[in-house]
Each structure stands twice: as structure tokens, then as C-alpha cells.
Amino acid sequence: MPKITIPLGPQHPALKEPGNFLLCLEGEEVQSATLRLGYNHRGVEKAMEDRTFIQDLYLVERVCGICSHAHTTCFSMAVEEIGGIEVPRRGQAIRVLVGEIERIHSHLLWLGVAGHEIGFDTLFMYSWRDRELSLDCLENITGNRVHYGINTIGGVRRDITAEQAQNVLKQMDVIEERTKYYIKLATEEPTVLARTKGVGMLPKEVALSRCAVGPLARASGIQKDVRKDDPYLLYSELDFKVITHDSCDVFGRLVVRVFELLESIKLVRQIIKSLPEGPVLAKAPRKIPAGEAVCRYEAPRGEDMHYVKANGTEKPERAKVRAPTMANFASVPYMLQGGWLADVPIVIAAIDPCFSCTDRATLARRDGSAQTLDWPALRSKGIEFYKARGVDFRKL
Amino acid sequence: MENKVIERVVTWARMKSPWIIHFNCGACNGCDIEVLDALTPRFDVERFGVMLKGTPRHADVLIACGPVTRQIEARLKRIYSQMAEPKFVVAVGACACSGGVFDGCYNVLGGVNSAIPVSAYIPGCPVRPEALIDGVVKLLSTLEKKEEPAPAVSKTV
Numbered sequence: 001m002p003k004i005t006i007p008l009g010p011q012h013p014a015l016k017e018p019g020n021f022l023l024c025l026e027g028e029e030v031q032s033a034t035l036r037l038g039y040n041h042r043g044v045e046k047a048m049e050d051r052t053f054i055q056d057l058y059l060v061e062r063v064c065g066i067c068s069h070a071h072t073t074c075f076s077m078a079v080e081e082i083g084g085i086e087v088p089r090r091g092q093a094i095r096v097l098v099g100e101i102e103r104i105h106s107h108l109l110w111l112g113v114a115g116h117e118i119g120f121d122t123l124f125m126y127s128w129r130d131r132e133l134s135l136d137c138l139e140n141i142t143g144n145r146v147h148y149g150i151n152t153i154g155g156v157r158r159d160i161t162a163e164q165a166q167n168v169l170k171q172m173d174v175i176e177e178r179t180k181y182y183i184k185l186a187t188e189e190p191t192v193l194a195r196t197k198g199v200g201m202l203p204k205e206v207a208l209s210r211c212a213v214g215p216l217a218r219a220s221g222i223q224k225d226v227r228k229d230d231p232y233l234l235y236s237e238l239d240f241k242v243i244t245h246d247s248c249d250v251f252g253r254l255v256v257r258v259f260e261l262l263e264s265i266k267l268v269r270q271i272i273k274s275l276p277e278g279p280v281l282a283k284a285p286r287k288i289p290a291g292e293a294v295c296r297y298e299a300p301r302g303e304d305m306h307y308v309k310a311n312g313t314e315k316p317e318r319a320k321v322r323a324p325t326m327a328n329f330a331s332v333p334y335m336l337q338g339g340w341l342a343d344v345p346i347v348i349a350a351i352d353p354c355f356s357c358t359d360r361a362t363l364a365r366r367d368g369s370a371q372t373l374d375w376p377a378l379r380s381k382g383i384e385f386y387k388a389r390g391v392d393f394r395k396l
Numbered sequence: 397m398e399n400k401v402i403e404r405v406v407t408w409a410r411m412k413s414p415w416i417i418h419f420n421c422g423a424c425n426g427c428d429i430e431v432l433d434a435l436t437p438r439f440d441v442e443r444f445g446v447m448l449k450g451t452p453r454h455a456d457v458l459i460a461c462g463p464v465t466r467q468i469e470a471r472l473k474r475i476y477s478q479m480a481e482p483k484f485v486v487a488v489g490a491c492a493c494s495g496g497v498f499d500g501c502y503n504v505l506g507g508v509n510s511a512i513p514v515s516a517y518i519p520g521c522p523v524r525p526e527a528l529i530d531g532v533v534k535l536l537s538t539l540e541k542k543e544e545p546a547p548a549v550s551k552t553v
Binding site for chain 1: 418419420421422423424425426427428429430432433436437438450451452462463465467468471475497498500501502503504521522524
């Protein structure tokens with residue numbers, strides 16, 4: 001049978017965002033897949049260099065509308081590290097609280113999109129209806145449904161009242177009840193099982209070699225969660241489990257995400273129960289001293305990384321965003337290979353792709369000023385860097 | 397006389413069931429999830445007959461979110477040209493209206509009107525689903541009054 005090549009995207013009902021996949025097919029079987037990105041590249045990193053640190057917060061929030069809190073928290077943690085600013089404990093707690101409610105909203109959103117991709121629109125409608133409850137919580141706490149704008153350099157902009165905290169707890173009870181229903185549905189419903197089991201296989205070794213992060217890696221049996229490996233904010237004091245699954249397929253990713261919902265609800269309850277007293281904001285200088293920092297944050301989609309270089313002015317000299325989807329896209333061509341054409345949408349959706357997070361550009365200047373590191377040198381440099389911060393990767 | 401009746405029936409049908417296509421031309425996802433939100437049970441625009449379609453050839457209204465990036469420009473124009481007449485474009489969100497926070501970025505052309513003509517602008521960052529419903533209903537009511545929708549503003553076309 002002759003091979004044919006078909007494009008998927010940039011505009012396609014299965015993709016909510018523009019991206020292009022070139023699928024080489026033999027009959028219904030996908031032989032190979034090539035990925036073409038960049039439709040969403042806006043030049044955020046360059047624009048950050050022209051704005052002050054406070055303005056950058058609002059820009060970085062708009063890198064992605066779904067995990068916006070992840071990006072601002074990661075960026076402000078990096079700036080606070082350079083400036084030596086200590087965030088008050090209550091401020092840190094509110095950051096964790098908003099971050100976990102955001103994870104609930106993001107995972108419910110994914111569950112709906114996944115249901116839509118496998119032709120199970122009832123699940124889409126149900127989970128998006130329940131997602132509204134988490135958006136209500138966010139709106140109540142921060143004042144906005146999608147871009148919360150609660151972070152600022154040195155803490156958070158609003159305190160939460162006891163009444164708001166009670167309201168969040170009330171909503172969490174409803175979401176927990178619904179999550180239990182989704183767990184039952186994800187693990188027992190025959191149509192879901194038929195469409196997800198054995199689809200988009202990503203064995204553990206491949207996931208490791210392709211640097212998968214977040215729920216994708218955890219569904220391939222890799223214990224990897226920045227909240228446990230390199231705890232930031234108050235996560236070292238909180239009790240939660242890292243959910244993993246060994247099935248290495250779309251089913252595993254579904255199970256990991258629905259069980260993570262329960263963990264996030266648990267975290268929200270803990271943080272509200274032990275909300276520290278005190279101020280929420282430390283005063284931060286307008287000009288940040290020269291220095292550089294890399295910060296990691298466990299976004300709903302995986303490890304988010306921000307690099308900031310300050311030069312003593314009120315604007316950063318360089319900022320770099322490595323969003324989790326960027327790391328996960330390397331695994332997508334492998335997962336598509338050998339699968340059926342009809343499974344392509346759900347396999348792509350299973351990494352929870354976020355093209356607006358991903359589309360960053362890299363420019364290598366060839367004037368000799370840049371230093372080139374080969375892979376082993378980069379690796380040992382990374383291990384040394386994290387050892388200095390008290391993280392030992394040899395245990396992984 | 398007969399033509400007039402047919403015209404009225406067609407306008408009525410168009411108003412009662414506008415089919416939309418949603419296209420992200422460089423947005424941050426914030427508006428996109430709010431557009432999808434409007435289709436789900438809490439807001440449920442299907443009660444106004446609005447249906448989300450997968451192909452531009454079936455759609456009456458193009459819901460465009462986000463600033464137009466240089467790479468998406470050609471695609472956006474192609475999608476617009478594939479839609480059947482009469483067609484309407486709704487620019488959703490501050491970025492789609494004017495470029496918003498990304499205005500001036502090297503890879504951003506500006507609002508949706510820098511690539512294709514726009515009939516309605518819905519501001520907000522991101523738009524609330526209520527604002528989206530209000531915008532679409534207002535666009536449809538201009539049809540009812542048999543007025544031309546807001547004049548198409550275009551820089552390049």
C-alpha cells in the first residue's frame with residue numbers, strides 16, 4: 001500500500017490551539033509523525049526585557065491562560081531568589097492554595113477535553129460543569145476567573161478572609177464527591193477503557209530518555225514531582241502522595257490525573273486548616289540586584305522552569321521560560337508511531353498540550369561569546385548545581 | 397415578494413442558529429477556555445442555537461482569539477476565505493481587539509483586524525463567558541434590524 005502524508009492542523013477540530021502534525025500513514029496506521037510548532041510564538045521573552053519586573057508578572061501570566069499562576073509563581077520565585085526577598089509564610093500559603101485550585105481546574109479541563117477527543121461528550125459537559133466550582137473559588141479569592149493576578153514580587157496582593165476560606169472548603173466537598181464519580185468512570189466505564197488502554201504507549205525507558213515530565217512521566221512509572229524532589233513554598237510541610245501508574249498508556253495518564261485531583265483537594269484542605277497568620281507581602285525593591293536564578297515549579301502539566309538574569313536595573317536582562325509541554329512534545333512522535341489514525345487526537349491530548357506555553361524561540365549567537373556544553377558536561381553541571389541546593393538526583 | 401419572504405426566512409434561520417468556528421490565532425488560551433466554557437452547561441450558548449463546528453465551511457461566525465502572529469496570518473486569511481458568505485468575525489479578548497499585552501512584540505501583527513475584517517469586538521482579558529454571549533447576541537440583533545454589521549475595519553486587506 002502506498003504511503004500517504006496528511007497534515008493535522010494548524011486548524012483542526014481535535015486541536016484547540018494551532019500546531020501542525022505531519023502524519024505519514026500506511027492505510028490507517030501511523031508510520032511516522034513530524035511536529036511543526038511556532039504558530040503561537042509571540043516573542044514574550046524578548047518583550048519581558050523591555051518591561052519592569054512588575055509589568056513582566058502580568059506578561060508572564062499571559063504565557064498561558066490555563067496554568068497562569070504556575071508561570072507567575074515561578075517567575076516571582078526566581079526574582080525573589082536574586083533579590084534575597086523573603087516571602088511571608090501566609091503569602092506562601094496563599095500561593096500554594098491558588099496553585100492547587102488551579103491544578104484542580106486544569107485537570108478537570110483536561111478530563112473534559114480527553115472525553116471530547118474519544119467521542120464521549122457527556123464527560124466533557126460533566127467535567128466542565130464541575131470545573132466551574134473551582135473557577136468560582138478562584139474568582140472569590142483572587143477576583144478573576146482565569147488570569148488571577150494575585151502574585152507580586154515579594155508575596156501576594158490580596159489576603160483571604162475566613163469567610164472565603166470556608167467557601168473554598170464547601171466547594172471542595174462537592175468537587176471531591178464528583179471526583180470520586182470520575183475515578184469510578186475512568187477505571188470502570190467500558191468505552192473509556194476501550195479507547196484508552198494500550199493506546200499511545202510510552203515505556204519508562206523512553207519516557208526517561210525523552211525527558212518527559214509531569215503526569216506523562218508519572219503515568220510511565222517515574223516518581224517525578226518537583227513538589228517532592230525540590231520542595232518550594234510550603235510543600236515540604238504538607239502531606240501528599242505522588243501518584244504514579246505503570247500502564248504507560250493513555251489510561252494511565254487518565255488515572256494519574258483523576259487521582260491527583262484528590263491529592264490537590266487534600267492539599268487545599270490542609271493549607272486552609274493551617275493557614276499561618278501574619279502579613280502576605282514583603283516589601284520588594286523596584287531595582288533587583290545583579291544576579292541570575294533558575295526556578296522550578298510543578299505546573300499541572302509538569303515541571304515549569306524559569307530563568308531570570310537581572311543586571312541591577314528594574315528590568316530583567318534575560319528571561320527564559322521552559323514550559324512543561326515543551327519537554328513532553330519530544331515523546332509525542334514516539335507515541336503516535338504504530339498507532340491508528342483515529343487515536344491521534346487522544347494521544348496528542350493525553351500530554352495535555354499547551355502550545356502557547358511551548359512556542360518559545362532560541363537564538364544561538366555565533367560570535368564566539370557563547371560557551372558550548374556537550375551533554376555529559378551539561379549533565380554534571382546540572383547535578384552540581386542542584387547538589388549545592390540540597391537535591392540529590394542519584395536517588396531517582 | 398417571494399424573494400423577500402425567502403430572505404426573511406433565511407435571516408430568521410441564521411439568527412436562530414448561528415454556527416461558530418473557534419480559532420486561536422496566537423492567544424494564551426485564556427479566551428479559548430472561556431469560549432469553550434460558554435458552550436458547557438453553566439452558560440450553555442446552545443440554548444441560543446449556537447453550535448461549535450469543526451470546519452470553516454460550515455460556520456457563519458469566526459470566533460478569533462488572540463493577537464495575530466506572523467506565522468498564523470496566512471492561515472487565518474485562508475480560514476476566513478473558506479467560510480461561506482455572509483460571514484462574520486468576532487474578535488474575542490483584548491489581544492484580538494488591539495494586540496493587548498502583546499502589542500509591539502516582534503512576532504505579533506496586532507489585533508485580528510490587521511489580517512481580516514472584524515464585525516464585533518469583545519474586550520476583556522480574558523473575556524467572561526457572559527460578555528461573549530452578550531457580544532454574539534448583539535451581533536445577531538444587528539442582523540435582525542437588517543442593518544449592516546459594524547463596518548469592516550482592515551489595515552491590510
